[in-house]
Amino acid sequence: MNNVALSTALFNNGLTCGACYEIQCDSQQDPKWCHPGSIIVTATNFCPPNPALPSDKGGWCNPPREHFDLSMPAFLRIGEYIAGIIPVSYRRVPCTKQGGIRFEISGFKYWTHVLVYNVGGAGDVREVAIKGSRASNWEPMQRNWGQIWQTGNDYSGQSLSFRVTTSDGRTVNSIDAVPVNWQYGQTFEGKQFS
Template sequence: MAMSHSFIPLVFFILLLIQAIAGIDLNWYDAHATFYGGPSGAGTMQGACGYGDLYKQGYGLANTALSTALFNNGATCGACFQLFCVNDPQWCIKGAKPITVTATNFCPPNSAQPGACNPPLKHFDLSYKMFTSIAYEKGGIIPVKYRRVSCVKQGGVRFEINGNPNFLFVLVFNVANAGDVSRVSVKGSKTGWIPMKRNFGQKWNTGVNLVGQALSFQVTTSDGKTLEFYSVSPYNWQFGQTYHSQGNF
């Protein structure tokens, strides 16, 4: 049975609508990529997003540092990207599938090395494992195509609480879909919502003493979606502990 001409635009419109709702851009953009660290991935741990041990936090080696043009002063931390090697038959691995990585670090500019992470270039400094999944190690710097994709995470949003009674310091991670968090507020069991300030990456802080109160969090991701996670931590929460929400984005 032949498909009507009117049906094709309708399908296309529906796909665009789904993309808009999900905040996903399926267009591919030009950039370049290198790698840092070795096969073990130890060199990619910690970093400017504040995630610390990427194995412990669930990100593993599927990670990347971003150049200034993409990092957005840490606001892009947690976002997911899909990449593949292009137009370089000498170094691109033929038939390699696109990789999906999470932004976990910053690739600083280096005036002594033109190109790479220097502004205004869009650049991905991948973990060794991710780079060698799409290109040969000796390629060094390769042209890639990239696009933002939804982050797929298991379990709820996680909140790692550190600091002291007068400086609540919270890492927000394991965020699905958009992945990158643009606003955070905290609420004690005896307070209203208190806006938190981005300290760096996805670490947020407030100077309000909330010790002895159950904590709830209001989180907004870069696509404008806001969720409230009530009583994430009990009244007797402890510094240095991680607490999980019941839902995710």
């Protein structure tokens, strides 16, 4: 999987985390450094700005620049190493993922964080709700950062269900995705968008 860090302009305060893009080197702007073809990447990180440097000399992630900070293996599939930075064209594409949505649980009895990842379809999550096996209603979770969602309620000793809604308005319910005997630091798999 090709993960990518996005500049401020693309990351949108973490709202775009999980989205997928098709990227190719723009050979019309700079044919010398481009390889043919494209790659699909998933936005997983933030590329912080460096206001001490100009955006064309090291401050690649400075606003308002749209920049994809690729791993070296991903970069080498579309451009020459010596170029360092290349012009690209890109577009949002649906995310195709193996297996179900992942729910990584961390925290403590009085606060729980859930990292939601491996999301198909739109990829970026707009809302998450949680329901313990002793509850009758879904509780909306609050976004902490990126795709980390939090609650202040104690769900220990309960199986957990999650309702995930992506930016395109589609929703999937993962009922009892987490068993009663779960512990912090574990990751569980739920349903996936088709």
